[in-house]
Amino acid sequence: MATLTAPPDQPATVADEAAPRGVRRTFAALGERDFAVYFAGNLAFFLAMQMDQLMRGFYAFQMTGTAAALGLIAISSGVPLLFVSAFGGVIADRYSKRKVLLIVQTTIAITNAIFAIMIAAGIVEFWHLLAGSVVQAVLMSVAMPVRNAIVPQLVPRHQLMNAVSLQMGGMNLTRIVGPAIAGVIIAPFGVGVAWWMVVALYALSTATIFRLPSHGMASERTRQRVLTEVKDGFAYILRTPIMRLLLLTALVMPLFAFPVQTIMPVFAEQVFRRDSTGLAILMSASGIGGLTGAVLAASLESVSTKGRLMLAGSVAQGALFIAFALSPQFWPAVVLLALASIGGTLFMTTNNSIIQALVPEEFRGRVMSVMMMSFGIMPLGVVPMALLADRLGASRAVTLTSVTMLCAVAIVFAISPQLRGLRVTPHRRAELSPAQAAALVAEGRISREQADRLSGLDSQA
Numbered sequence: 287m288a289t290l291t292a293p294p295d296q297p298a299t300v301a302d303e304a305a306p307r308g309v310r311r312t313f314a315a316l317g318e319r320d321f322a323v324y325f326a327g328n329l330a331f332f333l334a335m336q337m338d339q340l341m342r343g344f345y346a347f348q349m350t351g352t353a354a355a356l357g358l359i360a361i362s363s364g365v366p367l368l369f370v371s372a373f374g375g376v377i378a379d380r381y382s383k384r385k386v387l388l389i390v391q392t393t394i395a396i397t398n399a400i401f402a403i404m405i406a407a408g409i410v411e412f413w414h415l416l417a418g419s420v421v422q423a424v425l426m427s428v429a430m431p432v433r434n435a436i437v438p439q440l441v442p443r444h445q446l447m448n449a450v451s452l453q454m455g456g457m458n459l460t461r462i463v464g465p466a467i468a469g470v471i472i473a474p475f476g477v478g479v480a481w482w483m484v485v486a487l488y489a490l491s492t493a494t495i496f497r498l499p500s501h502g503m504a505s506e507r508t509r510q511r512v513l514t515e516v517k518d519g520f521a522y523i524l525r526t527p528i529m530r531l532l533l534l535t536a537l538v539m540p541l542f543a544f545p546v547q548t549i550m551p552v553f554a555e556q557v558f559r560r561d562s563t564g565l566a567i568l569m570s571a572s573g574i575g576g577l578t579g580a581v582l583a584a585s586l587e588s589v590s591t592k593g594r595l596m597l598a599g600s601v602a603q604g605a606l607f608i609a610f611a612l613s614p615q616f617w618p619a620v621v622l623l624a625l626a627s628i629g630g631t632l633f634m635t636t637n638n639s640i641i642q643a644l645v646p647e648e649f650r651g652r653v654m655s656v657m658m659m660s661f662g663i664m665p666l667g668v669v670p671m672a673l674l675a676d677r678l679g680a681s682r683a684v685t686l687t688s689v690t691m692l693c694a695v696a697i698v699f700a701i702s703p704q705l706r707g708l709r710v711t712p713h714r715r716a717e718l719s720p721a722q723a724a725a726l727v728a729e730g731r732i733s734r735e736q737a738d739r740l741s742g743l744d745s746q747a
Contacts, residue, residue: 311448312581313452313584314448315441315449315452316452318441318442318719320441320499320722321437321440321441323497324440324494324498325452325456326494327490327491327492327494328453328456329459330487330488330490330491330494331391331429331487331488331491332457332460333460333463333467334398334484334487334488334491335460335464336460336461336465337468337480337483338398338484340464340465340469341480342359342363342415342418343359343360344468344472345415346358346359346412348477349410349411349412349415350412359416359419362419362420362423363419363420364423365423366420366424366427367423367426367427367658367659368659370424370427370428371430371431371655371658371659372520372652373516374427374428374429374430374431374655374658375431375516375519375652375653375654375655376515376516376651377428377431377432377651378428378432378435378650378651378652378654378655379515379519379648379649379650379651379652380504381504382500382503383432383439383503383504384436384495384498384500384503385503386432387429387432387492388495388496390428390429391429391488391491391492392492393425394426394488395488395489395492397418397421398481398484398485399482399485401414401418401481402478402481402482402484405477405478406478427655430654430658431654431655431658434453434657434658435651435654436498437449437453437642438642439499439502439719439720439721440499442715442716442717442718442719442741442742443716444714444716446639446642447587447642447643447710450635450639451580451581451583451639452580454583454631455577455580456580458573458576458580458631459573459577461572461573461577462573462574467483468480468483471483498721499721499722499724501725501727501728502719502721502723502725515652516652519649519656520652520656523653523656527704528644528704528705529644529645529653531698531702531705532641532705533657535705536657537656538694539630539633539691542688542690542691543607543630543691545670545671545672545687546607546684547569547572548671549680549683549684550568550572553568553619553680553681556679557679557680557681558619560616564616568620568623571621571624572627573627574627575627575628575631576627576628576630577631578627579599579628579629579632580631582628582632583595583631583635583636584635587639590710590711591708592636592639592640592708592709593699593705593706593708593709594706595632595636596637596705596708597699597706598629598632599630599633600629600633600691600695601629601692602625602628603626603627603630603633603691604691604692604695605688605692606625606629607626607685607687607688607691608685608688608689609622610622610623610626610684611680611681611682611683611685611688612685638657640708640710641654643710671687674686674687714742716741717740718737718741720741722741723737723738723741
């Protein structure tokens with residue numbers, strides 16, 4: 287059985303004995319001021335992104351009246367992520383993450399403001415939507431790896447997994463709230479007003495970055511040519527078996543889960559004979575399940591058997607998707623869909639937190655950029671799912687896909703004892719986050735050695 291652990295436990299201290307419990311433990315990372323500021327900005331950022339994605343599709347369909355337009359919007363948003371994310375990871379590892387976020391998110395807010403002005407002027411054409419989606423995807427390819435890579439700098443090491451879980455929970459919360467807000471605003475006021483709401487949220491998220499620490503935001507390493515650094519990032523992944531396995535599962539799993547979400551309109555209309563309200567209920571159930579799964583993962587941060595958590599989450603998702611697809615009744619299906627989302631989010635959150643805990647600082651941005659490629663890969667699973675749904679029906683398509691997923695999970699965990707037996711024990715309690723320690727070093731108040739000890743980096747595996 288392969289075992290990956292944090293440094294050996296240290297003798298109990300007053301801080302250890304005073305560790306928070308219950309609900310306070312679940313939300314412990316929010317007690318760190320820097321992470322709390324980041325978390326608030328993250329909510330605004332992803333809320334804007336969810337509204338943005340919904341409105342681009344809505345506007346495209348409104349302009350063209352064809353479902354093909356939605357596919358083109360999805361492709362224009364997804365493909366750039368496959369090819370640009372790796373370079374975004376290099377930027378995250380090379381420069382100050384705080385400065386990069388300020389530049390990129392300001393640009394995102396400005397481009398959306400320009401588009402809102404174009405809507406008000408009535409000069410928007412379909413190709414503008416496509417071009418805007420490409421530009422947005424390129425900017426997100428830089429912003430997203432940085433937003434992920436910055437988290438370990440804002441919390442003490444023993445709170446990292448909790449922070450990652452809360453970050454995922456916030457993202458799932460915006461999946462529920464974002465589309466609802468967009469729908470409420472669009473109905474009486476139109477897309478133009480809703481788009482200005484998106485601009486305001488992006489601006490708010492950018493404003494919170496000014497409150498983040500300026501020290502400890504860039505890794506200390508020798509810079510090389512960009513393509514060399516991209517190559518080095520992939521080389522690190524390939525020569526590190528456990529990282530290779532974790533990233534492979536993070537890339538493949540969404541291929542099975544994401545297409546299920548995309549054909550929810552088919553279930554609402556053809557399977558359960560419901561109107562748009564039924565679709566909204568199904569999508570909300572998925573979002574609520576995702577949020578619950580992230581909170582559950584945050585409460586299970588002290589569980590060291592991470593491989594078993596991932597296995598349980600993935601098996602639960604596949605089995606519950608099958609039960610959902612075969613359910614003849616609407617409300618039982620809603621519950622099953624929510625439970626499936628809990629399993630899927632538990633898997634992804636655990637997977638993400640392990641990667642964050644194990645990856646060296648100098649490679650973190652590039653590794654996070656590879657995870658971002660899953661957003662570009664996910665739309666590729668939509669085509670076979672749609673073809674199966676047209677030929678066999680939505681229920682059989684989801685059942686067949688979920689059985690395939692369960693078989694893939696069984697094979698991966700069966701042939702990989704390292705993944706199946708993966709253990710990551712909690713780090714000893716650290717007094718400072720890396721950013722706080724770096725600030726004290728910059729002020730001359732402590733030495734680098736003291737900073738590494740107080741932040742727990744002296745024992746980093």
